[in-house]
Amino acid sequence: MAIDKKRKRAEGHSKRPKALAANSKRQKSNSGKRVMSVDSLAWKSVDVPEMFDDAEGFYGLEEVEGVEIVREGDTVKFLAAGPESDDSEEFGGFDDPPEAAEAISEEKASTPAEAAVPVKSSKEAATSKKATKADRKDAQKPDIKAQKEEKKGKQEKKSKKVEPDEGDPELEANVFAQATDLAEAAAEDNDIDMSEWVPLDLSPQMLSSIARLKFAKPTAIQAKAIPHVMNGHDVIGKAATGSGKTLAFGIPIVESWLAKMGEAQATDKKQPIALILSPTRELAHQISDHLKQLCAGLTTGPYICSVTGGLAVQKQQRQLEKADILVGTPGRMWELMSSSNSVLATLRGISFLVVDEADRLLKDGHFKEAEEILKALDRTAPKEENEDDSDDERPQHNRQTLVFSATFNKNLQQKLAGKARFNLMGDAESLEYLLKKLNFREQRPKFVDTNPISQMAENLKEGLIQCGDLEKDLYLYAVLLLQPSRRVLVFTNSINTVRRLTPFLQALNLPAFALHSDMEQKARLRSIERFKAGTNANTKNPASSSSSSSSPSSSSSPSSSSSILVATDVAARGLDIPDIDLVIHYHVPRSADDYVHRSGRTARANHSGVSILLCGPKEAVPTQRLIAKVHAAAAARAAAPALSRAKLASAGVGVQTVDIDRRLVAHLRPRVTLAKKITETSIAKERGSKEEDWLKKAADELGVEYDPDELEAAGSWKGRGSGKKMREKEAAAVSKAEVKQWRWELKELLSRRVNTGVSEKYLGSVDVDALLRGARGEFLGQVEGLGL
Numbered sequence: 001m002a003i004d005k006k007r008k009r010a011e012g013h014s015k016r017p018k019a020l021a022a023n024s025k026r027q028k029s030n031s032g033k034r035v036m037s038v039d040s041l042a043w044k045s046v047d048v049p050e051m052f053d054d055a056e057g058f059y060g061l062e063e064v065e066g067v068e069i070v071r072e073g074d075t076v077k078f079l080a081a082g083p084e085s086d087d088s089e090e091f092g093g094f095d096d097p098p099e100a101a102e103a104i105s106e107e108k109a110s111t112p113a114e115a116a117v118p119v120k121s122s123k124e125a126a127t128s129k130k131a132t133k134a135d136r137k138d139a140q141k142p143d144i145k146a147q148k149e150e151k152k153g154k155q156e157k158k159s160k161k162v163e164p165d166e167g168d169p170e171l172e173a174n175v176f177a178q179a180t181d182l183a184e185a186a187a188e189d190n191d192i193d194m195s196e197w198v199p200l201d202l203s204p205q206m207l208s209s210i211a212r213l214k215f216a217k218p219t220a221i222q223a224k225a226i227p228h229v230m231n232g233h234d235v236i237g238k239a240a241t242g243s244g245k246t247l248a249f250g251i252p253i254v255e256s257w258l259a260k261m262g263e264a265q266a267t268d269k270k271q272p273i274a275l276i277l278s279p280t281r282e283l284a285h286q287i288s289d290h291l292k293q294l295c296a297g298l299t300t301g302p303y304i305c306s307v308t309g310g311l312a313v314q315k316q317q318r319q320l321e322k323a324d325i326l327v328g329t330p331g332r333m334w335e336l337m338s339s340s341n342s343v344l345a346t347l348r349g350i351s352f353l354v355v356d357e358a359d360r361l362l363k364d365g366h367f368k369e370a371e372e373i374l375k376a377l378d379r380t381a382p383k384e385e386n387e388d389d390s391d392d393e394r395p396q397h398n399r400q401t402l403v404f405s406a407t408f409n410k411n412l413q414q415k416l417a418g419k420a421r422f423n424l425m426g427d428a429e430s431l432e433y434l435l436k437k438l439n440f441r442e443q444r445p446k447f448v449d450t451n452p453i454s455q456m457a458e459n460l461k462e463g464l465i466q467c468g469d470l471e472k473d474l475y476l477y478a479v480l481l482l483q484p485s486r487r488v489l490v491f492t493n494s495i496n497t498v499r500r501l502t503p504f505l506q507a508l509n510l511p512a513f514a515l516h517s518d519m520e521q522k523a524r525l526r527s528i529e530r531f532k533a534g535t536n537a538n539t540k541n542p543a544s545s546s547s548s549s550s551s552p553s554s555s556s557s558p559s560s561s562s563s564i565l566v567a568t569d570v571a572a573r574g575l576d577i578p579d580i581d582l583v584i585h586y587h588v589p590r591s592a593d594d595y596v597h598r599s600g601r602t603a604r605a606n607h608s609g610v611s612i613l614l615c616g617p618k619e620a621v622p623t624q625r626l627i628a629k630v631h632a633a634a635a636a637r638a639a640a641p642a643l644s645r646a647k648l649a650s651a652g653v654g655v656q657t658v659d660i661d662r663r664l665v666a667h668l669r670p671r672v673t674l675a676k677k678i679t680e681t682s683i684a685k686e687r688g689s690k691e692e693d694w695l696k697k698a699a700d701e702l703g704v705e706y707d708p709d710e711l712e713a714a715g716s717w718k719g720r721g722s723g724k725k726m727r728e729k730e731a732a733a734v735s736k737a738e739v740k741q742w743r744w745e746l747k748e749l750l751s752r753r754v755n756t757g758v759s760e761k762y763l764g765s766v767d768v769d770a771l772l773r774g775a776r777g778e779f780l781g782q783v784e785g786l787g788l
């Protein structure tokens, strides 16, 4: 909802704002909100449509969300979640302007005393060790300089806060930002033992920032990679999913920025220090946010900005000019670099180029742009097209190159370890080729592999459920019911399946959200935020509106903290969403690497998690082989040294088969059938009306009369896909009354008590016979193992 704030002010608030009036009907749901003055609401500029994107804001219009208007007699009150609200569980992140979030963290770090977190026992050791190190002098300089220029710094930050284009649309800042976590971190006593960080030779500022995050020791990849990076080497880092790779490159980059800060301020010329390339937009925002969290404890921190598609180009261009650390997706990054010589020139001076999830960067059409970026960065010393590209030629640039992933192929590893030579005659789209293109500064970059045996997280349990090809929806629902109060990520291989499964689950009263690359960027970020917040999706879903008011038993209705994200592989890489307990592969992954990365969304940072594959009859064996590949090396070393890889694979090493009680499935079938019918009808109707609109418009433009029967007759065919078309047509023709009837029946079914066993603590060891003897209501069955 948007409102012209200036006009509204001129009217002295005497009139009720028209655009907000619709909100008044939500007066009752105002818990956790407080009365705010109009000016203190979280107004933000209305996004500029593409064609006006050089304008500042959209004609001065501003909008605000999450505000409720309560009328009391002649007075009108504005209710919004303010800073004193204790309703922290409620979804409200979009409404916080980024300036406000930044103001909080900057304020926190505004005095050195506040920023310096006590570091127990190790602090003195760290400091004294540093004092003796001549080569750390420069790194200390910023501290002193920062204190001297504290006043100047504060002014600069202040001006940052009020700049309208600071941070992008706010969603970005909120989705991955954990401002509240940071606030808590600052408030609480961070008196933790940091001695395990001491060997990494970090500055006291950095140590205290890490202490604020409560990371008592470096992860393996951090412990091994950081010293190499700090010593100026190129690094290729491989470590399991969720093992802290972001800070393995982030900490040394920020350290380097601290050391160079004095220089930059003296020349007053902005020169970014690092460019970080990420394959997906969400990951780029997340990396940028992760680094911001790290820097929140610094007296003065670098300006970190993410440059991704889906958000206004002009705004990002302005941000880019001020950036110290850039995190971007190749497409948008190349768009900006190729349209401005000054951007190109400054980027050629970066000290670090990071390629995160390097192997994925080759897929999904990113490769070309990534290659262009790499070429452009090196263009100061151009090579002739036909010039020999042999190994011993070293580049002219002076940057370090850091490449990270959880999965690098074996041949490449051998080559990196010096056991084989690079061969550039091979597939031009191979990772090897990309690595060559990266133009490492050193002859042989440091290869750090912290998980040579297994790529999977240690605390991950894996399972495979076999079901009929047409029963996946049913089994998906059964698994979800057996996992109440969980945060679950469901992976599919197609956008259409995401579009279908999300409303299907919502119709079954489950809080499901969609994520795929065809969604607008704002909607993508919004889905992730809602997934994180555990907001109930049903309130938004017309397909399930009639069933949302039912009061099903505890096991058929999610608890407030549960949520489900139905996604394509756009969510497979790097996404670090806390507390995902379960990953379900609704469609089997296309490659072993995809399996590793998808499953890596759970069991992160030493937490535990479960990954379950739903396999049709023909999928089970090849899938087990695929997964056995992932585990074969580890299994061969540990449990079954005598078995060959092929035997291990055919034995399905690494993944156990899980059986769900067939009685449970049988009980759930009627619900699933109804939910599917409702969803398919609603999708078909929507598609039908879109098609009709399109046809009407086309007819109008052609100046002919729109006759649906004639058009249909002309367009009817009997070829491939005609069956599906026919089914869609039938679904679209279902009457409203019929749909209403289905909804009513589903609501009735959902309201019936479903018994998952005596209580949740018995799950996994349910006494079936006892239950059958004594339990009332429907019996959900028994699932063993995997902590299900």
Ligand SMILES: Nc1ncnc2c1ncn2[C@@H]1O[C@H](COP(=O)(O)OP(=O)(O)OP(=O)(O)O)[C@@H](O)[C@H]1O
Binding pocket: 214, 215, 216, 217, 218, 219, 222, 239, 240, 241, 242, 243, 244, 245, 246, 247, 405, 406, 573, 574, 575, 576, 600, 601, 604, 605
């Ligand atoms: N030293 C540390 N101690 C504890 N937690 C850490 C530490 N370093 C990072 N983390 C946390 O671990 C989680 C995973 O980190 P990160 O996202 O960098 O993993 P990753 O290795 O890049 O995973 P992926 O391969 O899936 O991209 C994050 O929530 C991060 O805050």
